[in-house]
Amino acid sequence: MTWRDETIDSSTQLWVVRHAFRSGQGFAPHTHEFAEVFWCESGGGVHQVNGESFPLHAGDVVFMRPDDVHGAYATARAGLTFVNVSFPAEPMRALAARYPDGEWPWRPGPSPMHVHLSPRRMERLHTWTADLSAPGQRRLDLECFLLDIARLVTRPVENDVAVGLPVWMHDVIEVFSDPRHLAGGTARFAHLAGRSQAHLNRLIRASQGRTTTDLVNVLRLQWAATALRMSDQSIADIAATCGLGHLGHFYAMFKKRFGVTPRRYRMDAWQASGK
Numbered sequence: 001m002t003w004r005d006e007t008i009d010s011s012t013q014l015w016v017v018r019h020a021f022r023s024g025q026g027f028a029p030h031t032h033e034f035a036e037v038f039w040c041e042s043g044g045g046v047h048q049v050n051g052e053s054f055p056l057h058a059g060d061v062v063f064m065r066p067d068d069v070h071g072a073y074a075t076a077r078a079g080l081t082f083v084n085v086s087f088p089a090e091p092m093r094a095l096a097a098r099y100p101d102g103e104w105p106w107r108p109g110p111s112p113m114h115v116h117l118s119p120r121r122m123e124r125l126h127t128w129t130a131d132l133s134a135p136g137q138r139r140l141d142l143e144c145f146l147l148d149i150a151r152l153v154t155r156p157v158e159n160d161v162a163v164g165l166p167v168w169m170h171d172v173i174e175v176f177s178d179p180r181h182l183a184g185g186t187a188r189f190a191h192l193a194g195r196s197q198a199h200l201n202r203l204i205r206a207s208q209g210r211t212t213t214d215l216v217n218v219l220r221l222q223w224a225a226t227a228l229r230m231s232d233q234s235i236a237d238i239a240a241t242c243g244l245g246h247l248g249h250f251y252a253m254f255k256k257r258f259g260v261t262p263r264r265y266r267m268d269a270w271q272a273s274g275k
Helices: 089-096 119-132 139-154 167-176 185-193 197-208 212-230 235-241 247-258 262-272
Strands: 003-010 015-021 026-030 035-049 052-057 060-064 070-074 080-087 114-116
Touching: 015 035, 015 070, 015 119, 035 119, 052 060, 070 080, 080 089, 080 119, 080 139, 089 139, 119 139, 119 167, 167 185, 167 212, 185 197, 185 212, 197 212, 212 235, 212 247, 212 262, 235 247, 235 262, 247 262
Parallel strands: none
Antiparallel strands: 003 015, 015 080, 026 070, 035 052, 035 060, 035 070, 035 080, 060 114
16 A cells, blocks of 8 residues: 555545645645645655645645645655645634734735644644544634644744754754753753854854854743743742853843743733732
């Protein structure tokens, strides 16, 4: 057998199918009356859509409109596996009317929206695959999924700290922003990137005009700000967790970035939320 189709759900609100193609196999260009979104779980291939061809890699997500003509085939030795969610166009159009085109992934244009997500964001879609597999999906479930995936792919990566950097660096930034990695500093960042610190410095300086240390400290302070708002962890512990264990240095850096001390930042946030 050269390919496998696994129909995960066949309710009236949506259909979820996992396709697994061997290298050289796929499906011919076609069109249909419903909308789709699919994401690549593993392998690689080519997506043919509206007369153009685009590479497909693990982590890619594509938003198909009802009138798009598309096909795909596997090119990687390991083949190509992806999950496809299809659904009636009407619920999607009703939601689209509530949001500007820039915030809605099934947007007008010659080609459908095609984005690449980091492994951490892809985990969200793996969860949705399992959730949508349950029988008896309702319109409420479909709309929750559509809104969640729209938010997932259109929100900026870590408040735009990755602007100007290549896509693979966006992935590194998201992974490094986990507190398990922050204390490791530039050495840990370089390890996650699979590049030397010198190479990263050249890349980040050319793209953003700052050093790897500057970028790492921005990510540390962003995490610290969230921890101050959302937890009662001591300021000293927060500073140590993010790798800025010298409290005076942490206070100075935090105030320079946010305009207030960590203590005042926490008090203002808690007061605003009624704590």
